[in-house]
Amino acid sequence: MRxxxxxxxxxxxxxxxxxxxxxxxxxxxVWFFTVEAWTGLSPEGTLRAGALYAPAVAAGEWxxxxxxxxxxxxxxxxxxxxxxxxxxxxxxxxxxxxxxxxLYWLAGVAGSLVSLVFLPDGVVGGASAAxxxxxxxxxxxxxxxxLSRAARNQLLALLIVNLVYGWxxxxxxxxxxxxxxxxxxxxxxxxxxxxxxxxxxRAMAVLCAGFTAVALGAxxx
Numbered sequence: 001m002r003x004x005x006x007x008x009x010x011x012x013x014x015x016x017x018x019x020x021x022x023x024x025x026x027x028x029x030v031w032f033f034t035v036e037a038w039t040g041l042s043p044e045g046t047l048r049a050g051a052l053y054a055p056a057v058a059a060g061e062w063x064x065x066x067x068x069x070x071x072x073x074x075x076x077x078x079x080x081x082x083x084x085x086x087x088x089x090x091x092x093x094x095x096x097x098x099x100x101x102x103l104y105w106l107a108g109v110a111g112s113l114v115s116l117v118f119l120p121d122g123v124v125g126g127a128s129a130a131x132x133x134x135x136x137x138x139x140x141x142x143x144x145x146x147l148s149r150a151a152r153n154q155l156l157a158l159l160i161v162n163l164v165y166g167w168x169x170x171x172x173x174x175x176x177x178x179x180x181x182x183x184x185x186x187x188x189x190x191x192x193x194x195x196x197x198x199x200x201x202r203a204m205a206v207l208c209a210g211f212t213a214v215a216l217g218a219x220x221x
Contacts, residue, residue: 017092017093018089018090018091018092018093018097018100019092019097020092020097020100020101020104021085021086021088021089021091021092021100022086022089024085024104024127025082025085025086027070028070028072028078028081028082028085028127029078029082031049031070031071031216032072032075032078035049035050035219035220036049036071036072041073041074043123046071046073046123046125047123048219049067049071049125049219050063050064050067050068050070050071050125050215050216050219051064051067051068051071051123051124051125052064052065052068052112052115052116052123052124052125053122053123053124054115054116054119054120054121054122055120055121057116061218063214063215063218063219064112064215065109065112065113065215066105066108066109066112066211066212066215066216067215067216067218067219068112068124068125068126069105069108069112069125069126069127069129069130070127070216071125071126072125072126072127073125073126077126080161080162081126081127081128081131082127084131084135084158084162085127085131085134087154087155087158088131088134088135088138088155088158090151091103091134091137091138091141094141094146094192095137095191095192096201097205098198098201098202098204098205099191099192099201099205100134101205101208101209102187102191102201102204102205102208103133103134103137103184103187103188103191104130104131104133104134105130105205105208105211105212106133106183106187106208107129107130107132107133107134107136107179107180107181107183107184107187108127108129108130108133108180110129110133110179110180110182110183111128111129111130111132111133111173111176111177111179111180111183112124112129112176113179114129114175114176114178114179115129115173115175115176115179117175118173118175119173119175119176122173124173124176126173128162128173128176128177128180129173129176129177129179129180130180131162131180132162132177132178132180132181132184133180133181133183133184133187134184135155135158135159135162135181135184136180136181136182136183136184136185136186136188137184137185137187137188137191137192138155138188139155139159139185140184140185140188140189141188141189141192142155144189146192162177
């Protein structure tokens with residue numbers, strides 16, 4: 001069985017087989033060093049780069065629910081998230097690329113929606129909600145014995161670091177993190193256990209990719 005083969009291997013040894021995770025890392029890094037380098041890292045600059053802002057969404061800029069996942073407020077913010085995403089790339093091996101991307105995307109949007117409620121006046125950005133969604137999924141699978149002890153320990157240590165950073169750093173959207181975490185945990189087992197048809201999961205992933213392309217295109221327009 002697939003999970004028995006994977007659970008005996010350390011987390012990082014499988015990360016190289018995760019093209020979606022590494023593509024997401026590439027896009028995030030490029031977005032930070034091109035678009036955000038041009039707009040600036042001020043609240044106004046990150047807003048121009050696609051950050052979430054409730055009044056803007058209310059005015060019809062729906063794409064910010066997606067584009068905010070690629071906007072980071074500082075180089076440290078970007079580095080923390082990309083290191084976490086690279087460490088979680090093994091989840092793509094477990095779930096499959098399409099399911100992994102759908103999980104990541106839906107958790108990120110869930111975090112954005114939570115931010116609209118709890119941070120109606122804040123400028124919000126970052127891949128954290130999506131990454132916490134993958135954390136939530138990984139923890140659910142760990143509870144079911146799918147991940148090895150080494151992988152569980154690495155996950156726990158990484159999650160603690162992210163939680164401490166989230167609480168200690170200023171202007172962090174903790175509510176968005178929790179929204180992503182809950183969404184990811186809820187989607188984990190249905191996606192892993194194959195409750196949804198593969199064609200349906202692939203179609204969802206393609207739809208998510210399409211929305212992402214449109215959202216980032218809207219920022220650049």
